[in-house]
Amino acid sequence: KATVEMLRRMPKAELHLHIEGTLEPELALRLARRNGVTLPWKDLGTLRQQYEFSNLQSFLDLYYQLMGVLRTADDFRDLMLDYLDRAAADGVRHAEIFFDPQVHMANGISLDTVMDGLIEGLRIGGERHGITGSLIVCIVRDMPVDSAEALLDRIALRVGDLVGIGLDSAEVGYPPSLFTKVFARARRMGLRVVAHAGEEGPADYVGEALDLLRAERIDHGCRAIDDETLVGRLVKARVPLTMCPLSNLRLNVVDDLRDLPIRRYLDAGVVVTVNSDDPAYFGGYIGDNYQALYDIGYTLEDLARCARASITGSFASETRQRALL
Ligand code: ADE
Ligand code: ZN
Numbered sequence: 001k002a003t004v005e006m007l008r009r010m011p012k013a014e015l016h017l018h019i020e021g022t023l024e025p026e027l028a029l030r031l032a033r034r035n036g037v038t039l040p041w042k043d044l045g046t047l048r049q050q051y052e053f054s055n056l057q058s059f060l061d062l063y064y065q066l067m068g069v070l071r072t073a074d075d076f077r078d079l080m081l082d083y084l085d086r087a088a089a090d091g092v093r094h095a096e097i098f099f100d101p102q103v104h105m106a107n108g109i110s111l112d113t114v115m116d117g118l119i120e121g122l123r124i125g126g127e128r129h130g131i132t133g134s135l136i137v138c139i140v141r142d143m144p145v146d147s148a149e150a151l152l153d154r155i156a157l158r159v160g161d162l163v164g165i166g167l168d169s170a171e172v173g174y175p176p177s178l179f180t181k182v183f184a185r186a187r188r189m190g191l192r193v194v195a196h197a198g199e200e201g202p203a204d205y206v207g208e209a210l211d212l213l214r215a216e217r218i219d220h221g222c223r224a225i226d227d228e229t230l231v232g233r234l235v236k237a238r239v240p241l242t243m244c245p246l247s248n249l250r251l252n253v254v255d256d257l258r259d260l261p262i263r264r265y266l267d268a269g270v271v272v273t274v275n276s277d278d279p280a281y282f283g284g285y286i287g288d289n290y291q292a293l294y295d296i297g298y299t300l301e302d303l304a305r306c307a308r309a310s311i312t313g314s315f316a317s318e319t320r321q322r323a324l325l
Pocket of ligand 1 (some may be wrong): 018021056063168169170196199247277278
């Protein structure tokens with residue numbers, strides 16, 4: 001238990017967190033009732049039975065369906081506040097938070113409703129916990145490229161409320177190269193760039209994310225280990241990987257946490273961070289992810305290195321980073 005406390009007290013940033021992935025089943029049912037949204041699962045027991053996933057897609061199916069209960073700015077504010085309360089309890093001092101507006105817009109919710117709610121949540125959570133946060137808009141890669149371009153038209157009016165752009169959703173068959181122009185435009189708008197790559201997709205997609213999207217961080221990056229040259233490149237360019245152990249376990253990216261290449265990455269000098277991805281779906285928030293690595297033999301020194309990397313690998317200002325370290 002002393003160790004739990006030491007892990008918790010390490011100042012850390014969370015760099016890979018989908019706000020929609022913090023929607024706990026209880027809150028989903030409550031919002032469904034509040035908003036008159038019909039779900040196929042009538043009670044918590046039946047809903048909870050849906051959380052057994054075989055791969056990324058089987059998770060995404062549930063994740064996108066439950067997103068339908070999020071309708072108002074208050075819903076997004078409450079979701080953000082619940083997350084920040086939990087994150088602060090795990091020692092998170094700064095969070096860079098993904099959201100998927102294309103899906104909300106397809107549900108008839110405006111970008112402003114989504115962003116106004118999330119930003120209000122960040123403001124209240126910031127006052128409550130001293131935690132800082134910023135938003136990273138994600139491109140849903142299995143939706144048409146036109147829809148990504150249409151999102152950028154909207155984003156143009158609110159770039160000041162965003163720190164970056166990311167790429168998420170079903171990976172295999174949707175290589176980063178599809179979005180070269182979208183990301184070039186986003187960069188011209190002043191957005192920082194990250195991308196999910198090498199979660200289920202091959203090491204080549206990590207290379208594409210670096211070369212074509214100019215990604216400054218790689219989300220997951222598990223499969224980069226298959227390409228030694230690529231690993232060397234991640235080390236040399238100090239490109240952080242935002243790894244999510246419990247997510248990878250639950251989505252069968254690996255059969256066992258010990259099969260994740262984190263040890264090999266650390267030994268090679270890769271910048272590794274530890275994150276929760278979609279904690280309401282994968283059985284643990286960021287503290288649980290640190291704990292799971294500790295339990296299989298990662299040392300406090302290893303994990304302190306990851307925590308430190310999360311701060312220096314964040315998009316927070318130099319001043320804020322110094323204050324956090
Ligand atoms: N969207 C939410 N979580 C995701 C993940 N782990 N991979 C890809 N897209 C996602
Ligand atoms: Zn993710």
